[in-house]
Amino acid sequence: MKALLALHLCMGLVEKAEIEDYWAEFWPTYTPGFGKVMSWNRFEIILSFLHFANNNEYVGRGQPGHDRLFKVRPVIDLIIPQFSAVYGPLKELSLDEMTIAFKGKSTLKQYNPKKPDKYGYKVFVLSEASSGDVLQLSMYTGQNADADLGATHLIVRQLMAQNTGKGHEVYMDSYYTSPAIANDSASNDTGMCGTVNCKRSGMPKCLRQTELPLSNGDDPVFMRHDKLLACAWHDTKCLTILSSLYGNSRPETYQVKAKRHWFS
Structure with missing residues (x-):
């Protein structure tokens, strides 16, 4: 599993059109190292069976407690707190939205013609202004508003919760x-x-x-x-x-x- 995660991180550094291109052994798409970690067949099998949530705990749509990110919620809850735990940001912060590119079938997929990646998942991000390091993020899953706060006010308050009162x-x-x-x-x-x-x-x-x-x-x-x-x-x-x-x-x-x- 550590090797699988390491290969995914390397894919973020060397971008290719298709995942199997990382295992291609002919020039110019050849990327040395991937085939030595594990074969393409093994990587594909592990990826197809990778699962993070217990389906017995799923709450159906329309019921209280329904989470549209149920399948990946354990990963989100594990990773996001680590951003602020391992890194102390500088004074200036930036809050904006970004798009995680995705063109497959998903009810969460958004279209934004003003972004470089026009199709994908919309994510609200708090980052350090100078380096761009992510401190907090929240994926858009639909309208979410508080009785006393607007939707955007609620987003800002949630993303800034860990960095409020520190002079940022x-x-x-x-x-x-x-x-x-x-x-x-x-x-x-x-x-x-x-x-x-x-x-x-x-x-x-x-x-x-x-x-x-x-x-x-x-x-x-x-x-x-x-x-x-x-x-x-x-x-x-x-x-x-x-x-x-x-x-x-x-x-x-x-x-x-x-x-x-x-x-x-």
């Missing part, structure tokens, strides 16, 4: 960012910064594009409330950022991707 800064895009998440993070000694949709609940209506018609070259507009700072400006399009990192700090100077101005 988390950066995210407009899919996750909201005043509620920013306030929640700030109250737990965690900074947050990200682009934001001005139509989010709690965002001032005066920053919406219909109320604030900015054009390229105009000075950015700032609004501050308690620990939160919102900034709107026009680059290639109108953008708005919400941050709890600089709400009460002195102004600092940053460069944006506009041709004619700086802002502080």
Whole structure:
């Protein structure tokens, strides 16, 4: 089993179109080493019978406690806690989604035309911003919302649970960012910064594009409330950022991707 796992890790380093190509003995697809560990027939047989869950514990669809990831849940529960246990991240973290490429038959398969791998499993990931090392992940299995929290707020809270209250800064895009998440993070000694949709609940209506018609070259507009700072400006399009990192700090100077101005 250790050899099987080692071969899978090596496949992540040398990518090929088909699994059996790793055992091909002709140039240019030849990869030395795989055949010396185990034969292709043995690898295929072990892989076909590999099983992680006890089917007697399966809870049917529509019943309380049903888990769409039941078949691989033991592996997920074993691996994910090890990410934070063996590695202490730096201050800056990044929260985003990724796609695990898969084109087979699965009810969990998603289609996202904006991703390099358009078909696959959608996964929400918290990683270290500089290295990209994964700290927490959660696979999308359908709508999941709390009575008091939105779906994205619940995702952020779950992924940040192990790193809350440690002085980290988390950066995210407009899919996750909201005043509620920013306030929640700030109250737990965690900074947050990200682009934001001005139509989010709690965002001032005066920053919406219909109320604030900015054009390229105009000075950015700032609004501050308690620990939160919102900034709107026009680059290639109108953008708005919400941050709890600089709400009460002195102004600092940053460069944006506009041709004619700086802002502080």
